[in-house]
Amino acid sequence: MAAEPTRVLILGGTGEALALARALEGEPGLDAIYSVAGATRAPRLPALATRRGGFGGTAGLTGYLYRHGIECLVDATHPFAARISANAAEAARAAGIPLLAVQRPGWTPGPGERWQRVADTAAAARALGREPRRVLLTIGRQEVPAFCAAPQHTYIIRCVEPPERAPPCAEPLLQRGPLRYAEERALLHERAVEVLVTKDAGGTATRSKLDAARDCGVAVVMVERPRLPAAAHTVATPAEALGWLRALSNRDDRWADGVYR
Ligand SMILES: NC(=O)c1ccc[n+]([C@@H]2O[C@H](COP(=O)([O-])OP(=O)(O)OC[C@H]3O[C@@H](n4cnc5c(N)ncnc54)[C@H](OP(=O)(O)O)[C@@H]3O)[C@@H](O)[C@H]2O)c1
Known part of the structure; x- marks a missing residue:
């Protein structure tokens, strides 16, 4: 049997x-x-x-x-x-x-990549500094409220569904990834992004945003696992x-x- x-x-x-x-x-x-x-x-x-x-x-x-x-x-x-x-x-x-x-x-930086590693999203918000910057957030909607503590920045918030609470200067970008390198690069360019905040998700599917940030001279703040x-x-x-x-x-x-x- x-x-x-x-x-x-x-x-x-x-x-x-x-x-x-x-x-x-x-x-x-x-x-x-x-x-x-x-x-x-x-x-x-x-x-x-x-x-x-x-x-x-x-x-x-x-x-x-x-x-x-x-x-x-x-x-x-x-x-x-x-x-x-x-x-x-x-x-x-x-x-x-x-x-x-x-x-x-997790991800490891390759040649030409320098990431600022932080322990959590509250630390990521602090790491953005005092001067207003244009920031791309790719951290999922649940983590967005942490950036209300740094309202001086403009945030392009990429997530599948809108966050429940967001900082005052927010540009929602409802998208389900992963995006290709060319799309990531075009986004950084079109939205004049200065800093990318992301989580150390690892894997190949969503690494293209890091490759694009490196090639566009965009700073990266990486939230540790x-x-x-x-x-x-x-x-x-x-x-x-x-x-x-x-x-x-x-x-x-x-x-x-x-x-x-
Ligand atoms: N966190 C991220 O960045 C992220 C990114 C992509 C996908 N996800 C997926 O989204 C889900 C929720 O993520 P999270 O960060 O909110 O998780 P979490 O904080 O670890 O979990 C919160 C609660 O959601 C329920 N839960 C989570 N995953 C579940 C599953 N696969 N099946 C049934 N219940 C589940 C559990 O509720 P109970 O205690 O009531 O059982 C858990 O206590 C996960 O399945 C994860 O794989 C998360």
Whole structure:
């Protein structure tokens, strides 16, 4: 008799999570559910079973894992989504199941690149200085209010949906990335951008804005990643995650005495 497929919950909301979920469509040994927070009105979703919205903290997520017979939790959320990653680590431990973290490496400056690294968005707002400047914010809408503390600057705010609160001199730019190098360069030029503020998201998809900033002489303020809980199993790419999950589903000795080994 064929073994039951391994039930997997993917915490998503990133390109990597979506690529992994799409790779799992029709994968015989793995039965995956894809979860998004529900913060964006029209998230990109795979053809897998999906769910939307928070679980209700660690306890809610742990309960979900039990109720749905989840045997492996994949945290493929954004490197700046620290709360859900902490909850995932705690819930997987409580449920006694493995946690696989999909974490793309952060960016490193190449030749000719000098970034001012700051700990958070409040520090980024301070780093802009006293003199009024034209600033491109690519930090997501939730972080925009931090720049109300520096109202002397003009902000071009790029996000998928409008922020709830913004500094007085704001030019919203509703766009879903990633943009190509030529588009990024044209934007910096047309909007006369002097400073780019971005988060160290890492990956290749959105690096073109940094390449364009370097070539246009635009200063870069880089918000560092938050500290995430260490996961026992970490991979950098969806392909590696798929390989890891396939190996897991092929093991017939996953459980002994109700404990994952
Ligand atoms: N932060 C970013 O810069 C960024 C960028 C691109 C995409 N995203 C994606 O947007 C989502 C929210 O990001 P965030 O920074 O607001 O996260 P967060 O601060 O770590 O999480 C806030 C709350 O949202 C819920 N949540 C987050 N991700 C979820 C998921 N995949 N499925 C179900 N519930 C989820 C959880 O609610 P409960 O406690 O109620 O379970 C969590 O406590 C994440 O899925 C992330 O991958 C974030």
